[in-house]
Amino acid sequence: xxxxxxxxxxxxxxxxxxxxxxxxxxxxxxxxxxxxxxxxxxxxxxxxxxxxxxxxxxxxxxxxxxxxxxxxxxxxxxxxxxxxxxxxxxxxxxxxxxxxxxxxxxxxxxxxxxxxxxxxxxxxxxxxxxxxxxxxxxxxxxxxxxxxxxxxxxxxxxxxxxxxxxxxxxxxxxxxxxxxxxxxxxxxxxxxxxxxxxxxxxxxxxxxxxxxxxxxxxxxxxxxxxxxxxxxxxxxxxxxxxxxxxxxxxxxxxxxxxxxxxxxxxxxxxxxxxxxxxxxxxxxxxxx
Numbered sequence: 001x002x003x004x005x006x007x008x009x010x011x012x013x014x015x016x017x018x019x020x021x022x023x024x025x026x027x028x029x030x031x032x033x034x035x036x037x038x039x040x041x042x043x044x045x046x047x048x049x050x051x052x053x054x055x056x057x058x059x060x061x062x063x064x065x066x067x068x069x070x071x072x073x074x075x076x077x078x079x080x081x082x083x084x085x086x087x088x089x090x091x092x093x094x095x096x097x098x099x100x101x102x103x104x105x106x107x108x109x110x111x112x113x114x115x116x117x118x119x120x121x122x123x124x125x126x127x128x129x130x131x132x133x134x135x136x137x138x139x140x141x142x143x144x145x146x147x148x149x150x151x152x153x154x155x156x157x158x159x160x161x162x163x164x165x166x167x168x169x170x171x172x173x174x175x176x177x178x179x180x181x182x183x184x185x186x187x188x189x190x191x192x193x194x195x196x197x198x199x200x201x202x203x204x205x206x207x208x209x210x211x212x213x214x215x216x217x218x219x220x221x222x223x224x225x226x227x228x229x230x231x232x233x234x235x236x237x238x239x240x241x242x243x244x245x246x247x248x249x250x251x252x253x254x255x256x257x258x259x260x261x262x263x264x265x266x267x268x269x270x271x272x273x274x275x276x277x278x279x280x281x282x283x284x285x286x287x288x
Contacts, residue, residue: 039076046072109151109176110246116156117216117225118239126220127160128170128185128200131250135211137172144169144183151178160218170203170215186210190231197233204228214249216242 023043046065053062113129120127130137145166149155151173159166159181169182188197188205197205204215208228217226226235227245237245 042072042076107247109173110243110250112151112153113156113173113216113246114239114243115153117218117242119153119157120160120218121223121225124220124223125157125160125162125218126200127156127216127218128203129156129216130170130172130183130185130204130207131214131216131246132172132174132179133212133214133249135213137174137207137211137213140183140185140207141172141174141180144172144180146180147178149178151176170207172213185215188231201226201228201233205231205233208232214246216246 050062050065052058053065113131117127117129130140155178156171158164159171161167166181170185171178172180172183185203186206186209187199187202188209190205190209198219198221200217200219204217204226205228207213208215209231212230215228217228218224219226224235225237225239225242226233227237227242228234229249234245
């Protein structure tokens with residue numbers, strides 16, 4: 001079977017590299033949106049079926065998939081229109097290979113959040129704080145008031161003060177900064193919890209159902225602290241358990257970011273290598 005496989009020449013490898021760069025930027029700008037996993041699954045499934053049908057000579061099915069790819073591209077543009085719009089907006093704001101610096105370290109961020117939550121819990125002031133991770137929360141941020149503030153216990157306490165203009169709804173922290181307040185989180189549709197929980201807890205579970213955000217809740221009635229993550233609700237936490245939970249989740253997310261940054265560095269190395277090879281090829285032609 002491998003004897004019939006034709007390997008590409010130099011022009012073919014350049015085309016493959018260009019396509020790889022295009023797909024890299026596409027997934028880079030869609031990274032962090034709810035549509036990214038769906039798009040990745042669709043692309044991998046389509047490519048896998050195309051390769052399989054070509055290898056085992058299912059010519060009719062391969063021809064049909066080839067014609068269907070045009071309509072699939074149009075369907076992707078329509079289905080992922082919000083994600084594509086946000087990706088293009090991101091392209092206009094920042095460099096694709098630029099860093100995403102954080103104002104605070106993860107440990108400092110956890111300490112600031114825990115201090116604010118403990119302060120609010122002791123005074124029975126209701127609070128709803130979401131910490132964004134891999135899946136973006138831009139649609140939820142757009143329901144509130146956009147901010148760009150450092151995370152401090154004093155600011156979080158003032159936001160949720162009963163007479164403050166931003167105390168309704170939830171706060172979203174992304175990139176170790178407060179990016180939005182007074183946001184309306186989606187309510188959970190889990191029937192077994194809907195009747196027993198208040199609106200804040202249902203909102204926390206609703207956001208954790210749709211994203212991988214960690215959502216901290218302070219009950220206005222009891223002052224108890226709860227955390228929702230991946231559709232699960234952990235109730236009655238003290239400050240030590242809350243700090244341990246947040247530190248574990250943020251550290252795991254940081255490792256994922258490190259792997260992504262390492263992939264970026266490897267991509268830059270490949271681009272430099274290709275540029276050097278092309279320059280050497282031009283020089284050899286001129287010398288000849």
